[in-house]
Amino acid sequence: MKKLLLAGLVLAGLSVSAHAEGVVIGTILPLSGASATVGEDQRRGIELALDQINASGGVLGKPLTIVTEDSAGRTATALDAAKKLVTVDKVPVVLGEFSSGVTIPVAEYLVQQGRSHINIGSSGLKIRTIGAGQFSVLGLDDVASDFAAQDVYASGARKVAIIVPNNGYGQGMASAFEKKFTALGGTVTSALLYTEGQTSYRRELQQLEAGSPDAYIYSAYGKESATINREGFELGLNDKPWYGLYLTMCISDSEPHYVEGQIGMDLNYIGPNGKGYQDAYKKKFGTDFTSTFNGFAYDGVMLVAAAINKAQSTDPAKINAAIVELGKDYDGVTGPIVLDADGQRSAQPYLHLKVVDGKAVVAP
Amino acid sequence: MLQFLIDVLMRACDLALVAIALSAVYSLMKFPNVALVQYATAGALLAILFQRSGVPVWLAIGCGVGLTGLIGVLLNEFIFSRMLKSGSATAMIGSLAVSMIISAVFLLAVGPTATRFALPISRPMRILGARITEWQLWSFGVVAGALLLFALLYFRTDLGRQMRATATNEVLADATGINTRRMKALIVLISGLLAALGGVAIALKGEISIQTGLDLLLPVFAAAILGGLGNPFGAVAGALVIAVAETIVTNTNFGPLLGRAVAFLPAAYATAGSFLLLVATLLWRPRGIFVSEVKRV
Numbered sequence: 001m002k003k004l005l006l007a008g009l010v011l012a013g014l015s016v017s018a019h020a021e022g023v024v025i026g027t028i029l030p031l032s033g034a035s036a037t038v039g040e041d042q043r044r045g046i047e048l049a050l051d052q053i054n055a056s057g058g059v060l061g062k063p064l065t066i067v068t069e070d071s072a073g074r075t076a077t078a079l080d081a082a083k084k085l086v087t088v089d090k091v092p093v094v095l096g097e098f099s100s101g102v103t104i105p106v107a108e109y110l111v112q113q114g115r116s117h118i119n120i121g122s123s124g125l126k127i128r129t130i131g132a133g134q135f136s137v138l139g140l141d142d143v144a145s146d147f148a149a150q151d152v153y154a155s156g157a158r159k160v161a162i163i164v165p166n167n168g169y170g171q172g173m174a175s176a177f178e179k180k181f182t183a184l185g186g187t188v189t190s191a192l193l194y195t196e197g198q199t200s201y202r203r204e205l206q207q208l209e210a211g212s213p214d215a216y217i218y219s220a221y222g223k224e225s226a227t228i229n230r231e232g233f234e235l236g237l238n239d240k241p242w243y244g245l246y247l248t249m250c251i252s253d254s255e256p257h258y259v260e261g262q263i264g265m266d267l268n269y270i271g272p273n274g275k276g277y278q279d280a281y282k283k284k285f286g287t288d289f290t291s292t293f294n295g296f297a298y299d300g301v302m303l304v305a306a307a308i309n310k311a312q313s314t315d316p317a318k319i320n321a322a323i324v325e326l327g328k329d330y331d332g333v334t335g336p337i338v339l340d341a342d343g344q345r346s347a348q349p350y351l352h353l354k355v356v357d358g359k360a361v362v363a364p
Numbered sequence: 365m366l367q368f369l370i371d372v373l374m375r376a377c378d379l380a381l382v383a384i385a386l387s388a389v390y391s392l393m394k395f396p397n398v399a400l401v402q403y404a405t406a407g408a409l410l411a412i413l414f415q416r417s418g419v420p421v422w423l424a425i426g427c428g429v430g431l432t433g434l435i436g437v438l439l440n441e442f443i444f445s446r447m448l449k450s451g452s453a454t455a456m457i458g459s460l461a462v463s464m465i466i467s468a469v470f471l472l473a474v475g476p477t478a479t480r481f482a483l484p485i486s487r488p489m490r491i492l493g494a495r496i497t498e499w500q501l502w503s504f505g506v507v508a509g510a511l512l513l514f515a516l517l518y519f520r521t522d523l524g525r526q527m528r529a530t531a532t533n534e535v536l537a538d539a540t541g542i543n544t545r546r547m548k549a550l551i552v553l554i555s556g557l558l559a560a561l562g563g564v565a566i567a568l569k570g571e572i573s574i575q576t577g578l579d580l581l582l583p584v585f586a587a588a589i590l591g592g593l594g595n596p597f598g599a600v601a602g603a604l605v606i607a608v609a610e611t612i613v614t615n616t617n618f619g620p621l622l623g624r625a626v627a628f629l630p631a632a633y634a635t636a637g638s639f640l641l642l643v644a645t646l647l648w649r650p651r652g653i654f655v656s657e658v659k660r661v
Contacts, residue, residue, distance in 0.1 A: 033475075033476050073476075074476075189625060195631075197573075199478045199570055199572065206367075210617050210628070211625055223477050234488050234495070236490070
């Protein structure tokens with residue numbers, strides 16, 4: 001009997017140490033679904049970080065392993081993935097997802113389970129209140145919407161209509177934008193929250209048009225945005241300016257013809273030290289950045305690796321303490337990352353962009 | 365005003381072909397085949413896949429629709445007609461189960477995101493302030509053409525007369541020498557083709573996803589029931605009524621009533637319009653609003 005038990009224990013030990021060679025961390029990304037294009041770009045950033053880490057000795061002296069799970073852009077799938085990462089792969093840290101509506105519940109689950117969560121792509125304001133063990137390497141929407149409202153006002157538009165997804169991100173963004181834009185002296189004719197995953201947004205667009213705005217402010221995930229841009233074009237709404245909140249996300253899957261001339265804001269995705277990274281990306285994948293989000297994924301992984309090395313442990317509590325310590329002044333490829341008391345990136349520069357020849361370029 | 369009419373027509377076109385297929389199948393088989401809404405998605409998805417493999421668009425549509433009709437006949441032969449022996453409720457639940465399986469097959473085959481035909485970009489034309497694109501017109505054309513052909517077949521040919529006879533009284537039709545078994549197989553094929561064309565019409569002017577079929581389920585049933593289940597052309601009128609209701613719900617500006625410039629009901633409430641009509645019809649005119657005759661015994 002004792003022998004049997006012993007054999008069982010040995011077997012159990014073997015199965016746990018399936019990734020025995022070194023530290024394992026997890027990521028959850030929208031590799032399919034509406035945001036698949038951005039998800040793939042995040043994965044590229046992560047891959048570059050992994051290459052870099054393992055080429056320079058790995059973590060705790062052993063190669064780092066990253067287990068990547070697909071969320072399909074859906075909360076339920078992402079939560080299942082998070083449970084799998086916690087219970088099967090037993091990872092101390094999970095990075096991801098992209099949409100705030102998915103990231104927030106995943107982060108809440110991880111924090112409850114005593115694991116660390118690094119937000120590499122979401123900007124919903126509710127992320128701030130999730131609690132200790134949750135960190136963001138990009139700025140949240142309070143800063144973004146202020147920037148956008150001023151930018152739109154400066155462009156001369158006074159009456160605008162807003163369409164954003166009906167989730168944590170969209171609600172936060174729309175209300176913060178409206179507040180700031182009204183304070184500046186503009187009016188919002190209508191702020192509409194669209195239901196995700198529809199195959200047509202004609203009705204929503206016609207409702208926006210009824211307020212005869214000077215400009216349309218929109219934000220939508222890749223493939224949904226493609227539908228909105230096409231139908232906006234078919235309804236002739238593109239005779240007014242369109243302003244994309246996180247423009248590269250809004251145009252990532254759209255037909256270039258439909259989005260030509262759109263303006264918008266996005267994260268400043270490349271910092272003073274980002275040149276080498278940009279070259280490495282181009283060399284490895286043979287294209288320019290497909291979105292602004294790969295650099296944040298890269299920084300997230302590099303920060304975690306540095307934190308584990310600093311903590312000399314894979315205990316989430318020790319990793320958290322190390323991230324707090326590193327986050328006082330961390331130099332990322334997306335610029336200096338300084339985390340505030342809530343673990344959120346405190347300063348985030350933004351860019352004013354314009355779509356020229358199908359590409360979002362920095363406009364004065 | 366013209367824009368309102370166009371919106372109504374576009375929505376009615378989404379529903380009309382699937383609704384008429386549902387009603388036609390019901391008239392002969394005596395069970396509402398839920399899987400028809402999935403045939404719509406299947407027809408469009410197959411056509412899109414054919415087009416991607418290099419087939420010209422109209423040929424791809426022909427192949428996709430034909431293949432879907434065939435699948436419909438096979439499913440009916442091997443599954444639904446067997447279930448029908450134990451009652452129409454069994455067959456209906458069975459068709460619901462089959463449509464869920466089809467949905468899962470789509471998920472594996474094309475994934476959760478919406479797809480569309482690769483069509484040239486069409487600028488909107490302005491007609492009296494209303495905007496319409498070339499592909500929206502083609503989509504109208506497909507639906508109108510299919511309806512016309514089916515009407516000719518149903519009312520002007522011997523085959524159509526035999527179908528109507530079978531629908532009215534199967535035993536009597538059998539006794540007069542009509543091959544009712546053949547009529548049933550034929551109507552199953554036709555309904556599959558019509559539903560698939562309905563899906564194609566949706567895809568021509570927009571997008572199709574694995575969710576499209578389930579999104580159609582409620583409005584299509586509402587249209588078919590409104591028109592009197594088993595009365596195919598009543599279903600087309602039903603589709604128009606549903607389209608008017610949905611468009612009124614989402615396109616009416618309640619702003620002036622509330623002292624604001626713009627106030628609309630959320631577009632997601634459109635389905636509430638068809639729900640409401642369905643419940644009202646089932647309460648007051650359970651045999652449909654276009655049926656005046658008393659039930660023949």
